[in-house]
Amino acid sequence: xxxxxxxVDPRAPEARANDxxxxxxxxxxxxxxxxxxxxxxxxxxxxxxxxxxxxxxxGVNECEFVVTPDLVQVSLSSGGATLARVIHIGESGVxxxxxxxxxxxxxxxxxxxxxxxxxxxxARLGAIEAAPPTYSRWLTVVMLGAACSAFCGAMGAGTLxxxxxxxxxxxxHVLRLRLIAKHVHIVSLVTLCTFTSSVVAFGVVWxxxxxxNPAPVAFEIASGKAVxxxxxxxxxxxPLVTSLLDIIHFDLVAGLARAAFASLIVACxxxxxxxxLSVIRHAFP
Amino acid sequence: MSLSPLxxxxxxxxLLGLTATCGFALWFNVPRNILPRTCLFGGGAYVIRLxxxxxGESPATAVFWAALFAGLAGYxxxxxxxxxxxxxxxxxxxxxxxxxPAYAAIVSFFRGDVLAGLESAVKAxxxxxxxxxxxTAARVVTMTSRPPP
Numbered sequence: 001x002x003x004x005x006x007x008v009d010p011r012a013p014e015a016r017a018n019d020x021x022x023x024x025x026x027x028x029x030x031x032x033x034x035x036x037x038x039x040x041x042x043x044x045x046x047x048x049x050x051x052x053x054x055x056x057x058x059g060v061n062e063c064e065f066v067v068t069p070d071l072v073q074v075s076l077s078s079g080g081a082t083l084a085r086v087i088h089i090g091e092s093g094v095x096x097x098x099x100x101x102x103x104x105x106x107x108x109x110x111x112x113x114x115x116x117x118x119x120x121x122x123a124r125l126g127a128i129e130a131a132p133p134t135y136s137r138w139l140t141v142v143m144l145g146a147a148c149s150a151f152c153g154a155m156g157a158g159t160l161x162x163x164x165x166x167x168x169x170x171x172x173h174v175l176r177l178r179l180i181a182k183h184v185h186i187v188s189l190v191t192l193c194t195f196t197s198s199v200v201a202f203g204v205v206w207x208x209x210x211x212x213n214p215a216p217v218a219f220e221i222a223s224g225k226a227v228x229x230x231x232x233x234x235x236x237x238x239p240l241v242t243s244l245l246d247i248i249h250f251d252l253v254a255g256l257a258r259a260a261f262a263s264l265i266v267a268c269x270x271x272x273x274x275x276x277l278s279v280i281r282h283a284f285p
Numbered sequence: 286m287s288l289s290p291l292x293x294x295x296x297x298x299x300l301l302g303l304t305a306t307c308g309f310a311l312w313f314n315v316p317r318n319i320l321p322r323t324c325l326f327g328g329g330a331y332v333i334r335l336x337x338x339x340x341g342e343s344p345a346t347a348v349f350w351a352a353l354f355a356g357l358a359g360y361x362x363x364x365x366x367x368x369x370x371x372x373x374x375x376x377x378x379x380x381x382x383x384x385x386p387a388y389a390a391i392v393s394f395f396r397g398d399v400l401a402g403l404e405s406a407v408k409a410x411x412x413x414x415x416x417x418x419x420x421t422a423a424r425v426v427t428m429t430s431r432p433p434p
Contacts, residue, residue: 041313041371042369042371043371046369046371094312094313094314095313095314096313096314096315096316096369096371096372096375097314097315097316098314099369099371099372100316100319100368100369100372103368103369104367104368107367133314134314134315134316134317135311135314139311140308140311140312143304143307143308143311143312144308144309144311144312145308146304146307146308147304147305147306147307147308147309148305148308149304150300150301150302150304150305150308150380151301151305151380151384153297153301154298154301154302154305154331154380155385173312225385227388228384228385228388229384232382232384233308233309233312235379235382235384237309237375237376237378237379237382238313238371238375240382240413240417241371241374241375241378241420242371244417244420244421245371245424248421248424248425266387270391273388273391274391274395277391277392277395278395
């Protein structure tokens with residue numbers, strides 16, 4: 001029948017099998033690119049663009065992507081074959097060095113389409129993923145403490161309060177690194193770190209104030225600038241900003257999901273603070 | 286306020302903003318070649334916020350202009366360095382996040398002073414909206430329908 005003939009791929013089955021095999025190879029690479037981008041904190045539109053560049057450079061021009069903070073869905077077509085797959089993201093964070101490296105790789109591939117193959121791209125992605133952080137963990141501890149101390153200074157606080165903010169943020173960040181390594185849930189992690197930083201900042205200011213004149217008022221210290229500044233390293237800046245980017249690029253699902261995640265972190269900080277204030281009120285009636 | 290004390294205060298806040306931005310940029314693993322520019326934008330945005338507030342602008346308005354500056358400066362430098370703009374803008378705007386009113390809201394609610402808590406919460410929300418508005422304005426102004434290469 002003529003109508004049936006139109007629907008049948010006239011090529012040999014071997015050709016179609018080659019298409020599917022080629023799509024499967026490219027799919028593996030493209031999904032890995034998406035995974036690295038989203039896990040590094042990239043906005044949905046940037047992840048899509050990067051994946052599209054890689055797919056086209058590997059010879060697949062018909063491609064569609066759905067990117068959210070939880071999953072990446074890819075559909076690739078070539079010849080008469082189409083392949084679609086979904087991958088879950090799992091734990092994610094922020095790694096702008098990795099994000100920039102993958103984006104640079106995709107631009108290089110796009111500049112010379114057809115020259116790279118899936119093996120070379122996989123190898124370069126592997127090298128990017130295996131690269132150690134640019135800065136040592138201890139440097140981030142020192143500098144995040146300095147950042148929170150600077151926040152405290154900007155609020156007009158004195159040296160003692162800045163020292164309290166520094167100690168609270170530094171020790172809180174050390175705890176955060178430990179908890180991240182143990183894969184502790186983000187809710188527990190943020191609440192615990194907020195509480196710990198607040199206690200340390202309070203302790204430093206309380207101790208320092210006792211060296212001075214009259215006995216300080218505990219609750220005034222607890223609700224002071226040092227304690228506030230000591231938890232600011234937990235502010236979810238990247239999810240907040242990328243949620244905006246997603247929304248203005250009409251990636252509404254991704255944008256709202258990120259905004260909800262950022263709100264969850266802020267709420268956890270609030271819970272940690274409330275527990276801290278409650279403890280102080282009962283410890284120093 | 287005369288110019289000299291304002292200039293001194295601005296220099297002090299520039300250093301504070303630069304330090305704060307540097308701390309977050311290191312944690313976010315911003316590449317070494319981008320780091321100095323990111324820190325400068327953070328310091329610059331912080332000074333803009335300070336100066337506007339000293340000139341009588343509301344905190345929300347001051348944060349809007351500071352975020353707009355960070356967004357536009359980040360756009361120009363990101364094009365030059367061919368890196369995602371987010372590397373330059375996100376660490377630079379984190380010092381603008383309204384920590385004080387947010388914390389004041391929590392403390393007020395904890396003390397049972399609901400009205401003061403709501404006032405602080407509204408102030409914090411307005412500043413966050415202004416920050417979002419500044420960054421969004423910078424992005425929309427520089428956006429084209431053509432996708433980036």
